[in-house]
Amino acid sequence: MTRTTNRHHVVIIGAGFGGLFAAKKFKNENVQVTIVDRTNHHLFQPLLYQVATGILSEGEIAPSIRQILADQDNVRVVKGEVRNVDINEQTVTADLGGTDAVLNYDSLILAAGAGQSYFGNEQFAEFAPGMKSVDDALEIRARVTGAFERAEITTDPEARKRLLTFVVVGAGPTGVELAGQLAEMSHRTLRDEFREINTEDTRILLIDGGPQVLAPFGKRLGRKAARRLEDLGVDIVLNSLVTDVSKEGVRYKDMKTEEEHFVPSYAKIWSAGVAASPLGKHVAEQAGIEVDRAGRVPVNDDLTLGEHRNIFIVGDMMSKDRLPGVAQVAMQGGQYAASTILDEVNNGTAPEGRVPFSYFDKGSMAIVSRFNAVVKMNKAEVSGFFGWVMWLVLHLLYMVGFRNRAVAAFSWGLNSVSRRRWQLVATRQQLHARNAIRKLRDLEDKEGIRSIEVRDNLRFGEGRDTRAVSD
Numbered sequence: 001m002t003r004t005t006n007r008h009h010v011v012i013i014g015a016g017f018g019g020l021f022a023a024k025k026f027k028n029e030n031v032q033v034t035i036v037d038r039t040n041h042h043l044f045q046p047l048l049y050q051v052a053t054g055i056l057s058e059g060e061i062a063p064s065i066r067q068i069l070a071d072q073d074n075v076r077v078v079k080g081e082v083r084n085v086d087i088n089e090q091t092v093t094a095d096l097g098g099t100d101a102v103l104n105y106d107s108l109i110l111a112a113g114a115g116q117s118y119f120g121n122e123q124f125a126e127f128a129p130g131m132k133s134v135d136d137a138l139e140i141r142a143r144v145t146g147a148f149e150r151a152e153i154t155t156d157p158e159a160r161k162r163l164l165t166f167v168v169v170g171a172g173p174t175g176v177e178l179a180g181q182l183a184e185m186s187h188r189t190l191r192d193e194f195r196e197i198n199t200e201d202t203r204i205l206l207i208d209g210g211p212q213v214l215a216p217f218g219k220r221l222g223r224k225a226a227r228r229l230e231d232l233g234v235d236i237v238l239n240s241l242v243t244d245v246s247k248e249g250v251r252y253k254d255m256k257t258e259e260e261h262f263v264p265s266y267a268k269i270w271s272a273g274v275a276a277s278p279l280g281k282h283v284a285e286q287a288g289i290e291v292d293r294a295g296r297v298p299v300n301d302d303l304t305l306g307e308h309r310n311i312f313i314v315g316d317m318m319s320k321d322r323l324p325g326v327a328q329v330a331m332q333g334g335q336y337a338a339s340t341i342l343d344e345v346n347n348g349t350a351p352e353g354r355v356p357f358s359y360f361d362k363g364s365m366a367i368v369s370r371f372n373a374v375v376k377m378n379k380a381e382v383s384g385f386f387g388w389v390m391w392l393v394l395h396l397l398y399m400v401g402f403r404n405r406a407v408a409a410f411s412w413g414l415n416s417v418s419r420r421r422w423q424l425v426a427t428r429q430q431l432h433a434r435n436a437i438r439k440l441r442d443l444e445d446k447e448g449i450r451s452i453e454v455r456d457n458l459r460f461g462e463g464r465d466t467r468a469v470s471d
């Protein structure tokens with residue numbers, strides 16, 4: 001599979017925020033674009049926690065890539081896992097599920113994002129899923145709802161206490177949003193649905209190694225968010241490092257007192273760290289560039305890789321001027337890369353004349369609970385109800401597709417006035433599939449067989465996202 005026309009061929013790896021916004025910029029332009037993603041959907045990651053806690057369904061935050069790009073004739077969508085990039089031969093090799101495809105490119109936009117990092121403790125993943133994919137969110141939903149179901153039927157008070165204790169590791173925006181929603185679920189949504197347990201007895205622990213919640217938002221907003229969470233009944237444990245995660249619970253060490261604590265818990269969720277896609281290291285090594293500790297690739301002012309001015313690295317994979325791993329950085333990076341390519345294809349401008357990428361910070365926001373969000377826009381800080389309205393408007397603006405926006409607006413409206421949640425389906429597959437596939441892979445490795453063709457990233461110890469180049 002090579003090029004289909006003689007036009008300048010742009011290959012985009014990843015249809016997340018960076019890749020998709022780049023692809024859209026090429027609409028009606030005289031270039032051929034191939035966008036490769038290992039999933040068939042564009043995932044709106046900031047709303048994953050709403051899928052995990054039953055507010056939205058997965059389809060509402062993950063529209064089909066083909067559908068989004070259906071009216072762009074010059075864009076071809078390939079569902080495949082990129083395993084190799086040869087920056088000298090200018091080829092990308094993707095596994096299409098048993099068959100490899102080799103794509104030649106004139107320009108490459110690398111936007112493969114980041115996975116969860118367990119800081120070298122990949123074994124924690126077995127008991128504490130991260131939240132990076134639709135699968136993760138559905139597994140968390142199944143674990144959370146499963147905990148309440150089991151608590152309802154157990155007669156042992158200690159077992160019940162463990163089942164009704166949820167631990168969220170990492171008090172960044174994802175951890176805060178998730179803890180807030182778990183509290184609302186327990187104290188509001190499920191209150192009258194169980195007979196043997198009082199869901200208001202649920203304990204939610206939010207653990208972080210730092211001294212405050214929502215560190216990127218500054219002290220003031222962090223304090224406000226913490227206060228709101230505490231009002232909702234969330235126990236916040238700061239300056240504490242998780243030292244073990246097992247089936248039984250979570251062990252953490254208070255770094256101030258050096259004391260170790262063990263919290264029995266059935267449902268644990270990891271939202272503490274990120275590691276850039278290993279494709280970053282893979283291309284950086286070829287260019288003689290060292291990635292940073294999170295695996296991000298240092299890029300030039302025009303977001304390119306070393307001397308390879310036709311390779312752009314955008315979004316969570318790139319390291320530049322300490323820009324955060326947020327959607328806006330990825331979107332603006334993707335759009336910049338596409339505009340730069342178009343300028344050169346259409347006007348014959350040379351790479352030496354490129355205007356450097358400059359990021360326009362539109363601020364960050366995190367929802368703490370219903371009617372309460374924190375927003376930081378440069379020096380302006382907003383919290384509470386107005387923050388929530390801003391959050392609502394902005395998320396509706398950036399969701400892809402009219403239907404998804406309409407359904408989300410309707411669900412949020414309904415969620416504001418009603419206690420109910422309508423997306424609480426949980427299946428055994430959601431609960432067990434990830435670990436079952438991992439065990440199957442271990443068995444296959446031992447016996448030297450392959451029973452499933454599509455290779456996966458579920459081999460612990462390699463990091464959840466290392467499959468692309470390690471297999």
Ligand SMILES: Cc1cc2nc3c(=O)[nH]c(=O)nc-3n(C[C@H](O)[C@H](O)[C@H](O)COP(=O)(O)OP(=O)(O)OC[C@H]3O[C@@H](n4cnc5c(N)ncnc54)[C@H](O)[C@@H]3O)c2cc1C
Nearest residue numbers: 014016017018038045046082112113315316325326327330
């Ligand atoms: C739970 C959560 C909440 C967040 N909340 C916010 C928020 O509130 N505000 C905010 O601004 N940001 C938020 N972020 C961060 C934001 O989502 C990311 O910064 C953004 O998605 C990065 O865009 P990207 O294009 O670099 O990568 P992604 O959006 O992650 O896209 C990467 C794409 O590459 C594909 N891919 C990866 N490897 C391969 C491969 N080998 N072959 C083929 N395809 C591949 C993936 O399937 C994916 O589609 C959140 C992130 C998470 C996980």
